[in-house]
Every structure is written in structure tokens, then in C-alpha cells.
Amino acid sequence: MTNKSIQVISQPLLRFSLYCFIYVTCVCSTTDSWAFERKAVSANGLVATYYYKKGVMQQPPVIFLGGSSGGNFYDNYQNYAEDLVNLGYAVLNLAYFDYRSNGKIPNKLQHIPLEYFKKAMDWMEDQPQTSKGQFAVVGNSRGGEAVLLLAIQYPKISTVIALVSSAYVGGAYDQKREVSGSAWTFEGKEIPYVDYQKAVANYNPWWEIIYDYAEIEPFAIPVENMSAAVLLLSGEKDEIWPSTEMSRRIIQRLEANHYNFPFQHISYNAGHNIRAESWPDLLQFLNKHYPRR
Numbered sequence: 001m002t003n004k005s006i007q008v009i010s011q012p013l014l015r016f017s018l019y020c021f022i023y024v025t026c027v028c029s030t031t032d033s034w035a036f037e038r039k040a041v042s043a044n045g046l047v048a049t050y051y052y053k054k055g056v057m058q059q060p061p062v063i064f065l066g067g068s069s070g071g072n073f074y075d076n077y078q079n080y081a082e083d084l085v086n087l088g089y090a091v092l093n094l095a096y097f098d099y100r101s102n103g104k105i106p107n108k109l110q111h112i113p114l115e116y117f118k119k120a121m122d123w124m125e126d127q128p129q130t131s132k133g134q135f136a137v138v139g140n141s142r143g144g145e146a147v148l149l150l151a152i153q154y155p156k157i158s159t160v161i162a163l164v165s166s167a168y169v170g171g172a173y174d175q176k177r178e179v180s181g182s183a184w185t186f187e188g189k190e191i192p193y194v195d196y197q198k199a200v201a202n203y204n205p206w207w208e209i210i211y212d213y214a215e216i217e218p219f220a221i222p223v224e225n226m227s228a229a230v231l232l233l234s235g236e237k238d239e240i241w242p243s244t245e246m247s248r249r250i251i252q253r254l255e256a257n258h259y260n261f262p263f264q265h266i267s268y269n270a271g272h273n274i275r276a277e278s279w280p281d282l283l284q285f286l287n288k289h290y291p292r293r
Contacts, residue, residue: 036085044119047105051081052090058131059090061124067141068109068173071098088292090130094120110172110179114186117150134158136290145170151226159290161231161282164243164272167250168219171196194219207241223250224257229289232265233278240272
């Protein structure tokens with residue numbers, strides 16, 4: 001396959017064509033194709049919602065992760081899961097921390113073990129509706145950071161889609177920015193991270209720390225160690241952090257390391273919230289690189 005590195009703005013015609021594809025695919029199927037199930041998941045310490053098509057086996061699994069807003073972020077966008085189920089996928093909207101947590105998951109983005117996400121993968125593979133052996137993961141913002149880290153550790157992840165992601169491992173976060181340490185752990189150890197507390201104290205705005213290469217490069221996510229097709233989606237007007245610049249840096253790292261899997265970057269004339277603009281491109285990438293069986 002040919003690697004791709006593209007910075008473009010999606011055109012309305014592309015979105016229209018892709019929505020027509022979804023519509024025709026669904027309409028041409030039987031009425032049962034619209035019958036999907038939605039159920040809460042609490043097994044194995046998970047907090048998630050599972051979407052799948054009733055009575056259909058071998059649905060490729062897709063896991064969605066939100067960002068620093070916490071909770072089950074993508075349940076607020078249930079139509080995304082419905083779109084994918086109607087296209088033949090099974091979807092798990094997974095929470096990994098929640099500011100209002102009752103104790104089942106952390107109440108801050110701090111020391112989240114990557115093994116928690118592996119539990120979610122194992123749970124999905126145990127479901128009779130879900131196909132086995134490969135996963136697609138979709139993450140928004142800090143969730144984009146997470147899916148890149150996960151794909152490095154778990155080769156079953158064959159497709160990665162990161163929206164407005166960082167190129168660097170980030171520090172812990174809560175609503176008051178009063179926590180310290182890494183956001184993530186693996187095998188009981190903190191994953192080395194950018195010290196956001198130091199950044200807040202010395203940079204205005206805080207994300208300008210990414211322009212201090214000596215400070216930040218040791219914490220770049222080693223994306224070249226993934227074995228997955230990669231789609232990066234970013235907002236040119238992102239005021240939370242410069243997601244387009246960081247996506248470009250990820251692409252540069254992949255290119256420099258002669259990455260052997262497809263990769264692509266699409267940027268939009270938008271801010272940190274690019275979900276509506278990017279959805280058709282996300283679907284197109286999944287359809288191409290993670291097809292239904």
C-alpha cells in the first residue's frame with residue numbers, strides 16, 4: 001500500500017457522496033438491518049455502552065474514546081455509533097475516567113492504565129456478535145493521545161483514528177489543573193510525560209511548550225512503533241492546543257521512519273470540535289482500511 005500524508009479541507013461534495021453511500025447501503029438492506037441493540041457494560045470494571053446489530057455475527061469492533069471532558073463522551077453522539085452499526089460494525093463507547101465517578105473508574109485523568117483498554121478489547125472479542133483478531137480505535141483530543149499509545153502496545157489494533165490529538169504524552173489533568181504525574185501508566189509504571197504544571201507556570205498560553213523542542217521531544221509518542229493504518233484529523237483554528245501542528249509532527253515522524261502502513265492527515269478550517277466536519281472522512285477511511293467482512 002502507498003503511504004499518504006495529506007493536509008486538505010473536506011469538500012461538501014465528498015460529504016454528500018459519503019452520506020449517500022451510507023443511505024443506499026442501509027436502504028438496500030433488509031428491514032432487520034436497522035434493528036440494533038444498545039446496552040450498558042459494567043463487566044470487568046468497564047464503564048461503556050455497546051452498540052451492535054441484532055442477529056448478525058462477525059461485526060468488526062470499533063472502540064471510541066473521548067477526551068478530557070471525561071465520562072462516556074461519545075454517548076452524547078449516539079448517531080455516530082448508529083451509523084457504524086448500520087454499516088456493519090460493532091461499537092463500544094468507553095469511559096476511562098469521569099469527574100462524577102462513583103469509584104468504578106478514576107475521577108480524574110491521572111494514572112489511567114493502558115491495560116484498562118485491553119480489558120475492553122478482550123470483552124468485545126468475547127461477544128458473539130463481534131469478529132476477532134483486529135480492532136479499530138477512535139479517540140478525540142486526549143483520547144487521540146490514548147489510541148496512539150494503545151496501538152503501540154497492542155498489535156491487534158489495525159486502524160487508528162485520532163481527532164485533534166497531541167503528538168506528545170501528556171500529564172495528568174483535572175478540572176482545576178491541580179493534579180500531577182502522567183495521565184497514563186503501562187505495566188504499573190508511569191509513561192514519561194510533558195509536565196503540564198511546569199507549562200502552566202512558565203508558558204502563556206500553556207501549549208506553547210510544544211515549541212520548546214529540547215523540553216518536549218523526549219515525550220513524543222513513538223508512533224513509528226505502531227502497526228496500523230493511521231488517520232489524523234485536526235482543526236486549523238484549534239484554541240485548546242495546536243492540533244494541526246502536532247498532527248503534522250506525527251506525520252513527519254512516520255515519514256522519517258519509513259512507516260510501512262497507510263497514514264493520512266486531514267485538517268479543517270475549524271476549532272477543537274471537528275466531529276461534524278470530519279465524520280464523512282472518518283467513515284471513508286474506515287471503509288477503505290477496516291472493511292466489513
